[in-house]
Amino acid sequence: MQEVKLTVSYDDYEDGIRMEKLIRELAAKPEAGSLESLIIGDWGQAYENSPDEFMGTLTGLASSFPSLKKLFIGDMGFEECEVSWIIQTNLTPLLVAFPELKSFTVKGSSGLSLEPIEHAKLEELIIICGGLPKSVLASISRAKLPELRKLELYLGVDNYGFDGSLEDVLPLLEQGLFPKLVYLGLKDSEIQDEIAKAAAEAPILDQLEILDLSEGTLSDEGAEALLASDKIKKLKHLNLSYHYMSDEMLIRWKRSSGISVDVSEQQQSDEDDWRYPSLTE
């Protein structure tokens, strides 16, 4: 047993079944000992109920899952809950309870906090949401994650919880914050151009292999800065998919030899010239 996803379906929820019960049942199985990846899906009306209902159970039974390397809290689709409506909580106890964890993914940012973030072995942190609160950004910039290799953040829009500005993102572009970081994703942002301009010459590029600025409102403005940067040319890959760049800019990317860049999913501004990131629902 490598990976298990636990979901409380509509029928289950109506029948009174809760995530806590599913976790207990899983922990009681002999295969629990070899489980490497646990995905917590919909815990039932996640727009109303937070993971607090099962957090204690999961942390309490952590020793039943000694092989667990990956944990995903809130893997649910729009049919189950709008991303921006998923209610989260302070998830730091999970990082404490699972010291062997290598990958931690969270979906939804309403009520989310991760304070403090400290983990000796975590290599991957991913937060998928409609808008990331600046308090969480601050926690990440204070985090102690010596092994972190991949950081992927959906920054989103202010309507859905992004209450910050470029100032709150800048600390993540400092070099040495996470010494082993090679993949940085600052994506799905409504200030994607500002981020691109700031990232283009950021010191952190010297340690990165992949920069991911996809899913946001990147236009030619941000693209110009990236194209002009020598540091960008040294990356192994640049992900700009889902963007608002012009056809001309796409041709320029095509001609810029030596850069591995994904410029798929070109978007058109709407009638009022509004540009939306991908995950704004």
Add this chain to the structure above:
Amino acid sequence: MMSGMTEMEENLQRPVKNSELEQPLLLIGNPNNRRTLGLQEARQRLGLQPALVLPYARLLKIWRQGGTIANALQQCLEGRGTTYTQGEPWVSSPTLMSYANHDSAHGVKSVPLIRIDAPGEEWEVERELLFLGAVKDISPLTDSLSASMIPAAQTLTLEQEWGRIYAPNQWFRGWKACLERIAREAQEYWPNARFMNDPHDIAIMFDKRKCQQHLSAHGVHVPPTLQSSELISNYEDLRTAMKTAGMNRVFVKLACGSGASGVVAYQINPQTGAEIAITTVGMERVQGEIIFYNEGRMRRYTRTSEISALMDWLCAEGAQIERWMAKATYGSSVFDIRQLVAGGQAAHAVVRLSQTPITNLHLRNERLLPVEAGLDEHQMDGVQKEAKAAMAAFPNSWSAGIDVMLSAGTEPRAYILDVNPFGDLLYRVQHNGLGTYEWEMELLRKEPHNHAGYEHHRRLP
């Protein structure tokens, strides 16, 4: 062309010798549309006589002029605008009426079968149905008049605005009156004729409110309906009923809408009060009046002013309101299944994927075969069992395209979303090497008496 032909296809090419024993088919539909042509092609391939096509436009016009279905058919037989494409009509002389009445001489096999097909996609027919729906006291089946009535005199000169949804409740009144009159006149003129799908059943299947109640009463799994002690007649009622029931996510569906028309996925965030309505219904204010129309793309309304206008209209025109349950997923898409059932058998199935809660939007959504979507035998068994149970709730009807959803989660359950009496128009899908119409016609040829109204329906154990 002959090379690579399968045995089945060769069999299909072989003409049937004893065509006089064949069950003649009267098709009430719109000539030259994909349905009628598809059915005629299937009959030709099977060596069956073409169906005699009675166009809705002709029938409705003759009714309006005081005639009957017999007059309309007489006109067709006399060649005035006959619509069968080739060959002789299945009855030339004497007329259909005498033919049908002579079944004692010809044996039961010559009793004609009547297929009522979809009336849609022809503006002249739409206008006639709106006209029929404007005439009062035509039918005990019909409900009260809706607010957006178009007076009878105006209906026939109405110009089509593409996509606009005209007085859906009035249209439905007209459609139900049409079905009822076909039933009545058929009984009168050809008492031995049989319907492929019973007109009364069609009226129920078309009414999402009645259909779901009917299915539920027959023990078929359907999404729970939003219950309310009061009639839900507008947005305020809807909000109240949702709050009382603790049901924060619902589908509000125009009771008589087909396809994705008039379907809204609506949710309220109980924490923040935010609301979202996802739909293909577009709204436009024209001279103080709100015009509703079908859009090819998905709209997302979050403003209360817009959502309330939409819901006021839907509730006034008649809406089915049911729990929005999370559907099973394939990759990043959700899906449901269109399952064809005919003669008690489940055959062709198409998986309809969507990136939105609405799966039956024809324009964009991807379609897969069940096996392509990774559905295993166990899951398809569940789908087919439920679809057949839904069909069995209509013992006087023979064929329908049944929309089935599987719930999300590790133990998906099948729920019936819709029963489409004309749901056999499915492309690019075969069963035993046959397209949907070929398969149906082959079934009818093999088992002409295994038909509702004749003997039995196949009740599930």
